[in-house]
Amino acid sequence: MHIATNQNRRNFLGSSISGATALGIGAALPACFAEAASAAPKANERILVVVQMSGGNDGLNTIVPFADDHYRSARPKLAIPKNELRKISDEDGLHPSMTGIEELLQNGQFAAIRNVGYEKPNRSHFESMDIWHTCRRKDEPRGDGWLGRYLDQQPATSGGDVPALHLGQEQQPVAVASSTVRVPTVKDLAEFQLRGSDKQSLRDLLENRPPTNPSSDNDLLNFLQSSTTSAIAASQRVTDAAQGYKSKVKYPETELGNKLRVVAQLIDAGLTTRIYYVQHDGFDTHAQQAETHSVLLRQWSDAVSALIRDLNAHDHGQRVCVMTFSEFGRRVSENASEGTDHGAAGPMFLCGGGVKAGIIGKRPNLTDLQQGDLKHEYDFRQVYASVLKDWLGTDPTPILGKEYQSLPLFA
Amino acid sequence: MNDMKFADPTWAWQPFEPTADRPWDRSLVSHLYRRAGFGADLPSIEKAIDRSPADVVNELVASNREQSDFRATADALANATLAGGDPAKLSAAWVYRLLYTPNQVLEKLTLFWHGHFATGAEKVKDARMMWNQNQLLREHALGNFGDLAMKISHDPAMLIYLDSAINRKAHPNENFARELMELFCLGEGNYSEKDVLELARCFTGWEIKNKKFRKNRYQHDSKEKSVLGQSGNFDGEDGVRIVLEQPAAPKFIARKLYRFFVCDEPRPTDAMLQPLADLLREHDFEVAPVIARILGSNIFYSTNSVGRKIKSPVELVIGTLRCLNATTNTQRVAKGLRNIGQGLFYPPNVKGWDGGRAWINSSTLLGRANLVADILDSNTTRFDGKSLSEYLHTQNVRTTDQAIEHFEVCLLAVRLDEATKAQLRKTTAAHTGDKERQMRSLLHAVTSLPVCQLA
Numbered sequence: 001m002h003i004a005t006n007q008n009r010r011n012f013l014g015s016s017i018s019g020a021t022a023l024g025i026g027a028a029l030p031a032c033f034a035e036a037a038s039a040a041p042k043a044n045e046r047i048l049v050v051v052q053m054s055g056g057n058d059g060l061n062t063i064v065p066f067a068d069d070h071y072r073s074a075r076p077k078l079a080i081p082k083n084e085l086r087k088i089s090d091e092d093g094l095h096p097s098m099t100g101i102e103e104l105l106q107n108g109q110f111a112a113i114r115n116v117g118y119e120k121p122n123r124s125h126f127e128s129m130d131i132w133h134t135c136r137r138k139d140e141p142r143g144d145g146w147l148g149r150y151l152d153q154q155p156a157t158s159g160g161d162v163p164a165l166h167l168g169q170e171q172q173p174v175a176v177a178s179s180t181v182r183v184p185t186v187k188d189l190a191e192f193q194l195r196g197s198d199k200q201s202l203r204d205l206l207e208n209r210p211p212t213n214p215s216s217d218n219d220l221l222n223f224l225q226s227s228t229t230s231a232i233a234a235s236q237r238v239t240d241a242a243q244g245y246k247s248k249v250k251y252p253e254t255e256l257g258n259k260l261r262v263v264a265q266l267i268d269a270g271l272t273t274r275i276y277y278v279q280h281d282g283f284d285t286h287a288q289q290a291e292t293h294s295v296l297l298r299q300w301s302d303a304v305s306a307l308i309r310d311l312n313a314h315d316h317g318q319r320v321c322v323m324t325f326s327e328f329g330r331r332v333s334e335n336a337s338e339g340t341d342h343g344a345a346g347p348m349f350l351c352g353g354g355v356k357a358g359i360i361g362k363r364p365n366l367t368d369l370q371q372g373d374l375k376h377e378y379d380f381r382q383v384y385a386s387v388l389k390d391w392l393g394t395d396p397t398p399i400l401g402k403e404y405q406s407l408p409l410f411a
Numbered sequence: 412m413n414d415m416k417f418a419d420p421t422w423a424w425q426p427f428e429p430t431a432d433r434p435w436d437r438s439l440v441s442h443l444y445r446r447a448g449f450g451a452d453l454p455s456i457e458k459a460i461d462r463s464p465a466d467v468v469n470e471l472v473a474s475n476r477e478q479s480d481f482r483a484t485a486d487a488l489a490n491a492t493l494a495g496g497d498p499a500k501l502s503a504a505w506v507y508r509l510l511y512t513p514n515q516v517l518e519k520l521t522l523f524w525h526g527h528f529a530t531g532a533e534k535v536k537d538a539r540m541m542w543n544q545n546q547l548l549r550e551h552a553l554g555n556f557g558d559l560a561m562k563i564s565h566d567p568a569m570l571i572y573l574d575s576a577i578n579r580k581a582h583p584n585e586n587f588a589r590e591l592m593e594l595f596c597l598g599e600g601n602y603s604e605k606d607v608l609e610l611a612r613c614f615t616g617w618e619i620k621n622k623k624f625r626k627n628r629y630q631h632d633s634k635e636k637s638v639l640g641q642s643g644n645f646d647g648e649d650g651v652r653i654v655l656e657q658p659a660a661p662k663f664i665a666r667k668l669y670r671f672f673v674c675d676e677p678r679p680t681d682a683m684l685q686p687l688a689d690l691l692r693e694h695d696f697e698v699a700p701v702i703a704r705i706l707g708s709n710i711f712y713s714t715n716s717v718g719r720k721i722k723s724p725v726e727l728v729i730g731t732l733r734c735l736n737a738t739t740n741t742q743r744v745a746k747g748l749r750n751i752g753q754g755l756f757y758p759p760n761v762k763g764w765d766g767g768r769a770w771i772n773s774s775t776l777l778g779r780a781n782l783v784a785d786i787l788d789s790n791t792t793r794f795d796g797k798s799l800s801e802y803l804h805t806q807n808v809r810t811t812d813q814a815i816e817h818f819e820v821c822l823l824a825v826r827l828d829e830a831t832k833a834q835l836r837k838t839t840a841a842h843t844g845d846k847e848r849q850m851r852s853l854l855h856a857v858t859s860l861p862v863c864q865l866a
Contacts, residue, residue, distance in 0.1 A: 122599075123589070123604060123607075124589070124593050124599045125760070125762075126593075126599070126762050127599045138599070138600065166772070169752075169774075170759055171752065171759065171765060171769040171770075171772070172769070172772045182773075184772070184773035184774075185772035185773050185774045185775070186773070186774060187774035187775075187778070188774075191774075191777070191778070191781070192773075192774065192777065193777065194777060194780055194781065194784075195781040195784055195785070196780075196781065196784030196785070196787075196788060196855065197784075197788065197852075198784070198838070198852045198855055198856070199784075201838045201841060201852070201856075202780065202838075202855065202856060202859055205834050205835075205838060205856055205859070205860075206780075206859060206860075206861075218718060218719070218825070218865075219676065220675065220676065220718075220719060220720075220721055220767075220768070220865060221718070221825065221861065221862060221865060223768060223771070224721070224771065224861035224862070224864050224865065225861045227771050227772070227773070227776060227861075228776055228861045230773060231772075231773035231774075231776040231777055234773050235773065235777055284586075286573075286574035286584055286585070286586040287574035287576075287577070287584065333582065334582065335582040335583070335584050335585070336577070336578075336579035336580075336581045336582040336583065336584065337574055337577055337578070337579075337584045339574060339584070341584065341585040341586070342585070342589070371604055
C-alpha cells in the first residue's frame with residue numbers, strides 16, 4: 001500500500017504563519033479558503049472521532065438516576081448527593097464535573113444512549129474491549145476491527161490522505177485494524193518525523209522499499225514493509241498539514257485536550273481523514289473511586305466540549321461527530337475499597353452539531369440485575385449501525401456481520 | 412522442509428540435530444542468542460559453532476544465578492537510584508543489567524515475567540517496591556512458577572497496583588482474584604464469574620500495611636467458599652494452590668512461553684502445546700526444563716521460528732548494543748525505550764505488552780529509527796571502548812561490504828537482498844572520507860530497515 005503525498009491546499013499558509021500556535025490570537029483565513037458553512041454536509045465529508053474510555057466507566061455516576069432510592073442504598077459512600085448534580089430532568093442529573101457536556105446538551109449537541117451492552121457480557125477488560133472493537137466473540141476469527149472493515153470498503157481518497165488516524169501513545173486499537181489499510185498512529189506531532197544527521201537518505205531508503213525476495217512468504221516482514229512505507233508518507237503529510245493552525249478556543253492542558261486539539265488542527269487543514277481515534281484511560285476504579293472518576297469525567301467533558309466549540313468556530317461543527325464508549329459499566333453496589341468492580345451495561349455518548357440531542361433509553365433498572373450488574377436495553381452494534389448508516393453513509397450490515405436495528409441518533 | 416512436519420508435535424519438540432540442509436552455522440547460533448537473550452557479538456557466535464547446540468543451550472539455561480561480583484555492582488547502581496525514589500530512574504538500573512549481564516537467559520525471563528505479572532510504577536509510585544518485585548522476578552525467573560505465583564500474591568507492588576492494599580470481608584474487591592485467573596494462571600474462559608467472587612473471598616484480610624504484606628484476621632471471611640469446583644474454608648494460599656491445580660494452568664504458561672521464544676504467529680495448536688504443558692506438570696512447574704526443551708528443539712531452529720517474531724524495543728536496542736559490545740548512557744536508553752512502547756516498570760496495563768504486531772505502528776517505527784540515531788549521535792556510545800569504525804577494524808572489517816556482512820550476521824534474522832545492499836552502499840558512499848560517519852550511517856540504516864525489526 002502506498003500513500004501518495006499531495007500539495008495541501010493550505011500549505012503555503014504554513015510558510016507565512018509560523019508553525020508555533022499562539023493561543024488566543026485567531027488568524028482569519030482568506031474567505032476563499034474558509035469552508036462554506038453548509039447546513040447539511042455530504043456524508044462523504046463527515047468525520048467520526050471515537051473517544052474510548054478505557055477501564056470501564058461507571059455510567060451510574062455519569063448520568064445519575066438520583067430519584068431512584070436503590071441508587072443511594074447500593075452506594076452508601078459513592079452516591080453523589082442530589083444537590084451537587086447538574087439536573088437534566090426530575091429524575092436524572094449529570095456528574096458535577098460535566099459542565100462542558102451540560103452546555104453541549106443545552107445547545108442541542110449532546111446525546112446519551114443508556115444501558116448499552118451485549119448478550120452474555122464478559123467482565124474481562126481485554127476480552128470485552130475486543131468484543132467492542134471487532135464485534136466478534138473469542139471463538140470467531142477476528143483479525144480486523146469494525147472501523148477497519150469500514151475503511152476496507154472506502155474508495156481510496158482523492159488527496160491520498162490516510163483514511164483514519166489513531167492519536168496516542170498506547171498501542172493501536174484493534175478497532176482500526178484492517179486487511180488493506182495501515183492506519184498511522186501519531187503519538188506526538190512534534191516527534192512524528194525522522195531525526196538525525198541522515199534523515200534524508202534514510203527517508204529515501206525506507207520510502208519505496210522494493211518488495212523483498214519477491215513476495216516474501218513471511219507475513220510479518222510484509223507487514224513491517226507496508227507499515228514502514230506508510231509511516232514515512234504519513235509523517236510528511238501530517239506534519240505539513242498541522243502547520244499554522246490558529247484557534248481562539250482554550251483547550252484544557254491535559255493529554256486528552258492536547259490530542260483533541262490536534263484532531264481539530266488536522267480537520268481544519270483539510271485532511272480527508274474520516275476517522276480519528278483517541279483513548280482516555282484510568283476508568284478501572286476498584287478503589288477510592290470518587291476523586292479519580294471526578295477528575296476523569298472533567299478531563300473528558302472539558303476536552304470534548306472544547307473540541308466541539310473549536311470546530312463550530314471553524315465551520316466544521318456540522319460535519320464532525322464525537323462518539324464515546326467504554327468496555328463495560330460497573331457493578332451497581334460499591335465494594336469495600338470505596339470503589340466498584342467490573343459491570344455490564346453502561347451509557348454511550350455522541351457529541352456534535354449533527355446529533356439528535358437528548359437522553360435515549362430507559363432509566364436503568366437497579367433491581368432487575370444480572371450478577372449484580374445492569375442488563376442492556378440496546379446492543380452496542382445498534383449504535384454502530386446508526387453511526388455507519390446515518391452518519392458515515394455506508395451499509396452497516398457487512399461491517400457488523402448481521403443486521404442491527406439502528407436508533408434515531410442523528411438529526 | 413514440509414509443513415506437515417511443522418504441525419507434528421513429536422517432531423517439533425525432539426532435540427534439533429544439525430543436517431546438511433540445516434547446518435549449525437552462524438545464522439542459527441545467532442538466532443539462539445537473539446531469542447534466548449539479547450544477542451551476542453561475532454567472536455561469541457564463532458566460538459559456539461564448534462560446540463553442539465544441546466551443549467550451548469544447557470550452558471545458557473544452567474546459568475541461572477548472577478555471579479556475586481556482577482550482582483554487587485548492579486545492585487549498588489540500583490540502590491543509588493532508589494535513594495531518589497523516582498521509579499523512572501530505576502529503569503536505567505535495569506537497562507544496566509540487560510546490557511551487561513553474563514546471564515542473558517535469566518534476564519530475558521525476568522523481562523518475560525515482568526510482562527506476565529505486569530505492574531506499573533505510575534500507580535505504585537514507590538521505586539523500592541518496584542525494585543523488590545524485580546528482584547523477586549529475577550530470583551524465580553528460571554525457578555518455579557508455582558512459588559513465583561504465590562510470592563507475587565503477597566507482593567506489595569502487585570497488590571497496590573491491583574487496588575488490593577485493603578481487602579475487607581464486607582464487600583471483597585474482585586480485582587486481584589480476577590487477574591490471578593485471567594492473566595496470570597488460567598486465561599479468559601477457564602473460570603466463571605462465580606469463581607471470581609469466591610476467590611476474592613479467599614483473599615479477604617490480605618493487606619499492605621506500612622509497605623509490607625500482612626493478614627488482618629478480623630477482615631478475613633472465614634466461611635466456606637467454593638472455588639473452581641473445590642469447597643472448603645479456604646484462605647488466600649489455598650486459593651492460589653487451587654488455581655494452579657487447574658489443568659488450564661500449565662497450558663496457559665506453555666502458550667505464553669511458546670509465543671515469547673518460538674514465534675508470534677500463527678497461534679500454536681493445543682496438541683503442539685501439550686508436551687510443554689506435560690513437562691511443566693511433571694516438574695511441578697519448574698521453568699528451566701521447559702526453556703531447555705524449547706531452545707533445543709526442531710521447531711525452534713526451523714523456518715517456522717527463525718525470523719518469525721517482531722523484536723520488542725528492548726530486543727532491538729539492547730540487542731544492537733550487545734552484538735557490537737557497546738556501552739552507552741543507560742538513562743537515555745531507559746527513556747527511549749519508554750518512548751517507543753516498552754518502558755521498564757511501565758507496562759501499558761495489567762495485561763503487560765501484547766507484543767508481535769502490536770509493537771509496530773507509524774510512531775514506534777519512526778521512534779525506533781530516532782532512538783538509534785540519538786544513541787549513535789552521542790559520544791557516550793563506545794564499542795568495546797572504541798569508535799565504531801575502530802571496533803569494526805578489530806573485527807577484520809575493511810570494506811563496506813564486510814561491514815554489511817558483519818551487521819547481517821549479528822543483527823538480522825533474514826538475509827538482505829541485493830537491491831537493499833546496493834541502496835546501503837549508496838547511503839554509505841555519501842560520506843566518503845569519514846570512516847566513522849560512514850559506519851554509523853550504515854548501522855543506523857540497517858537497524859531502521861523493516862527486516863531488522865524481525866527477530
